[in-house]
Amino acid sequence: LSYISGIEHIAAVEPVLESGMEISNGWMKKDIGLLALEPGATLYGITDREGRPAALPEQGILLPARLMDTLQLKVGNKAYLRSFYPGKNEEENKKAAPVMGVVSQFMGQSAVCSTDYVHYLLNEGAIVNAAYIKLDDPKFEQEVTDRLKGILSLEAIKSKAEIVANTQKAMEAQNNIIVFMILGAGILAFAVIYNIANINIFERRREIATLAVLGFNPAELKSLVFNENYFISALGIIGGILPGRLLLQYVVTMQNTDEMQMPVVLSPLSYLIAAALLILFTITANLLLGEKVTSINMVESLKSAE
Template sequence: MFMTIFGILGCTAILITGFGMKDSLNGIIDNQYKKIIHYDIIGVYNPDASQKEKGDYDKAVNDIKGVKKKDNVYFESVTAKPKGVIDNQQITMMVPEHKNTFNDFVTLRNIDNGHKMKLKNDGVAITQKLAKLGHYKVGDHMNIQDKAGHKHKVRIAQITQMYAGHDVIMDSSYYQKAFDKKVKYNGKIINLKDRSDKNINKVSRDLNSQDAAMTAVQSNQSKTAINTILDGLDNIVLIIVLASSALSFVVLFTLTNINVSERTRELATLRVLGFYKRETVMYIYRETIILTIIGILVGFIGGYYLHQFIMSTLPPNNAMADMTLYWTNFAISTGLTLLFSFIVMLIMARKISKIDMLGALNSVD
């Protein structure tokens, strides 16, 4: 009984984890680039360039065809070293010119209920994975180091959902308070109507060709990297499914075979007493079905916690997986396990029907 339950538990848990891994990484794409990130390009330029160069850059932005929305933003790469983390974490710091419309480019979402948030003026918004790494809570302070090597202490006013990368976002008034200077916008954040990779690359090249240009940050760069991982994950999920399926089949076949072999005389007695073949098979297999169902139900719990453990430790420090397990994972895992159980039942039915009743009854235990 325990061997069957634990064997099916392991099979079901591994199946749920395998399918769940794929869904969790797919969830990064769906959540990050459909619900959170809406901008396509941040064109970063030198704010100290000549007026002509900056004017040419503005003209290049205005000449872009198919711009849905655009705004000024301050963009800088900073670093922080959260408590308990060995390496410095690379962080994208953004200060939008108009905080009330910033959700059109990056939606700030509450980590508890997913509701939209607006930037506050009494602190910064940091991403969920950064908060988890440093064990930060709302109201705590953290130090960030700018590109000049100067450290600045900022207060955490909000923690927002983000699945790839670390971000620190603040409004212009808090930037002036924390950095003791007025913000000097150095970027154009742009939403395009045509969001294809080809068009985004073309616009980036046009912006980077300007004398004032420093770089063009594309939101689809991380998306491409994640899609590459997902392509390779399909083979891993296939291996997991095949391995767990083989485990299920071997466990059920071996234990059912042992059960039948040890109870040959009992089965022969039933046949002699007038039981039909189907009744004799179900006499044995009713136990197997009940134990299989118990193993599947316990496997749901094991699969949930195994998936949570793997998906919380697998992503790197600058990424976070979607921990949601869909009902389809449980349904498919249950269906496959029951299918293998049915196949084993067909095989065992043939073996039971071929039992030599006379020889079994005459044998000495």
């Protein structure tokens, strides 16, 4: 690590231990990763489920919320960890570890603890097998990566750009599904608004014809019919905010897997775009049906029975 920290453009190096372990709670068990960080480490960035910085406990472990739900664990409960290292993977080698908090993880599922605490879990002295590196300027990422590849003792190097690219590639299929869902929702919203307005005009054609005979001009007739559409759309926007968010949370939760979890992120801009699209669909439907209002046959409509 001292050699790596001396490479040009490397601003900081933090050693970590990455290992695999079995975690269990009663009859429930799961194979997970173990990430041990040095006290005061900042490059990994531990956060809780609300995205706030989380403190690394001196004793115990931090677990992702989904793993805690799977194993039915709560903060303060004890989980049992067993190493995969030969000679230390027997049942009697299990170590009890208190769950000290919840950590946010979107890729994989790993327990997080301090490098001091991992000595207790593994019955080993100081041991690290990986490191996080911070550059003084991201533009030197490829140059530093090439230099690190020349170190024979390094088995793998993962850059931030590479991880982001792989994640984006994995998300391409999801993005296509999302686009089709948005298009489908838009078409459905337009169809509903158009049909409601069309039915409204048909059922009120006698009333519209009467008003036309009384001297209402086309603009006034249109406003009489279409203002109701704007009112209904406004109610839909206001009333759909909470159900829409809950539905999104449900859909995203159903898409989550053990290896990848997607957070629900809804900014104010998302609500504004949804509202703007609904208003656009309403205006478009009204424009398409405007001629239908003015083309009502007054004589035939007034002759029709109530």
